Amino acid sequence: MPISPALLKQLEEKRKIALLAGGADKLAARKKKGQLNARERLEALFDHGQYMEFGMHVQHDCHEFGMDTKSMPGDGVITAIGYVDGRPAAAFAQDFTVGGGALGKMHARKICDLLDYAQQSGMPVIGINDSGGARIQEGDDSLSGYGQIFFRNVLLSGVVPQISIIAGPCAGGAAYSPALTDFIIMNKENAQMFICGPNVIKAATGEDPKLEQFATATAHASISGNIHFVAENSKHAFEITKKLFSFLPSNNVMDPPHQAAPTLDLSPDPEMNNLVPSDPKDAFDVHQVINRLVDNADFLEVQRDFAKNIVIGYGRIQGIVVGIIANQPAFKAGCLDIDASDKAARFIRFANIFNIPIVNLVDVPGFMPGLKQEQGGIIRHGAKMLFAYAAATVPKITVIMRKAYGGAFLAMCSRDMGADMVFAWPTANIAVMGAEGAVAVLYKKEIETASDSAAKARELAEVYREKFASPYEAASKAMITDVIEPAETRAKLAMALRATLSKRETRPPKKHGNIPL
Template identity: 35%
Template structure:
């Protein structure tokens, strides 16, 4: 069989020859372009391969017809993607060609692909009234379909950056919309593998502002939100309209070298006069640490796939399904050492991750947005195989006080966990919400409100552990006793109060203490007042007054949490009958 394809590399031609030889059981030669010349690749069928049609009756002609062979030639040409020079640029940028990327994600192959021939008549040399040119538009630059990913059936879309820089036009938009709408019907997760310069400006008629145009991407994102997990991976620049898909997705992974921004650096300079690189405008460092739009950053394409595999392992297929459980594992560190991890001194910092190492199953903690709002740790983890969402104050960063960014991060995480039925574990060790003119301007009240609202509205089982201090409205945001929490547990030395002893003494007794002339006497009296205050807020008093449900020995904390999450697994909570709240 002889096959002719448009401009291609020897490696791609060899792959095409091998695939067709295996399918049809005969020798295949691949030629470049329309002209004469030597084949650039050829392949014999593997041993034992039989020609298609070998089981037909003896008087029937074996093998595919010439008409089918022409179709396979067209498919092979489409799968070769855009012009070779653009494929070469992808390689130079350290990025995979989109179909090689799909091979990485789905090594067993696709379940199916939709719209392979999208826009075929507009560009293909075999189409009527067209000529072969450098302006190739195979699949209209956007691939959609379904595949098996780590044992899960998923929908996918992937931009082909070799076609007009991954830009989107009418036929590709139609494919994208159909994929989203089918996901609503199937209730299966969606993967967006993004590498797009945005809408195809020179072909915007028919897709930009139409009822079924690119704007409906985000309408469908909104309908899918909380219904099925949407995960987006960024491989290159995603500009303008393309940048909304990653921020609408439930989770976004940025590969180093990728970027997302509302406009390109060229457009920014034209509008504002600012000269800036793509990386400084919207690279991973910007969105991981400053905007909070990136949940995770991957060093390369392989790590991105691994991170998404871990991420989906905590999530159900849809809001009606249960989160997947695994075999439980012991923690990386013994729970016996929990009490030694938490310092007795309330002001001494420590890394709350060391506490998680003694509570969660080994290697089960996946932290999201670690560099954004890092006063709070948000992470998925497992307790005896059960997925849980962890919201933990981080005393190692600004004493674990809650700032606007960390409040916003926690609110979004709680909201997402509740949407997909993932129980919540709060580890409370905070002096409360930060005060000051700076945080007021940054919206501490607005963001704090959202965190408290998300905690209040969540209907999944919740447990709160007062690890050390719970001052001010921090106990509210961290799902304290008033927030329909299944359990509020305390560790030895924990305190719950409007404010810490030092601040309280200063607020209530500052004037009286100032009247004591002798410094030694003033210091003695101040220490005495602190101790009296501490007696009223100590965890033993809280347990005695049944403010908390139980004061537990630290070494039993993991056991307590596992048992309580098991017991409350099927709890149902009623919420007021209304359309929705107005806070988020």
């Protein structure tokens, strides 16, 4: 017996209510401002604009809390599964047209159900945040909802990649869910993220800050380091998401989406020999090296505007997905400081979770000296890099381009810190400190008594470099796998990556190590 027309009409009307969200006027107002609504965002995110929605008909009536009865279609959030870059993914988009996208009991329930499904199915999660915060009229139910989401963010951490897109306001407790995810992409337009707004800060401290100083994408990208990518708008955010997806596995038991070439190309790249100055004091941009190492110069840099003295990001080397960590001599001479250590350590740990090999490009004069660094806990922060590298069991391959001094040499993944292979260029210098500093300490009297102390210091520095700091000295002690010509680097890395992809390493059984947070 066919379904009755009355039931079909009822279904059509219910769907129409859900699709209208906060109403035609509010949807039109967003369109006039050039803003996508929640459903349009999911259509832009998922391949071919297709997705399967969860909980379309969920609602919550505010009259239960002493408020006037108000229909809230979908309870202010759309949850769905679909395909991103050809692979299954789960996503939610908060709907600002419905109660300002504020989070209430059923709103949180929908997100939690989606996160549970993603965990069980092993699929990545993308959250599109655009919310006025907690739904005040629901009182502690809203707080409980946030807690349930936070708990699941932590459960999913290390199981599936989690990506947050900040497409509108994300204030107060709402900001902590994105902070618990792996990557945050924030729009330049119409997006703010903060715990306390300007008025609260002023009332509590007397300071009178502007949102531009701490709540915008630019501020988070360059000052606080809270976000990983800046998007011009929502469409750009989805482009970044799909690009990021192209390098990541769907979960922690899968390999990254390698596209290994059928045969290795071991031909040299002579241009590499001309990129790096032989004088360790001369700066250069390490992006020039990275772009020649990765396939088609296709490198997705992460946290580009934060802690610029270290560069992190994803690429492929002859089809193998890699995470690259490189000192940047063009900024702060490539020193490791508090922010650079934090930036690198978290990147290492993510790569280890999701089976992504790590390539390290080293040109580091040491840890950043200074009172602020010492008082700020450079010891603790620098230890995060040591911990992260030592704990990582994925393939780790290090290339020492020039300077590798002191504890920073170890912190950039030396052989002793677990590197599977370490290559050095002839320009490499590996020592406790730079040659000039070393001879100043070791040969102080000899320099002072020389007729030309400056010339004597230079002479001794050259001797020190040759005798104690050359890559051949380190190679003679098996600290280096091989000394190679820069032109050979891409070929050597390609071979090393293929050789280590089958690497399996077990560690003593334990819940987890105690990283120095």
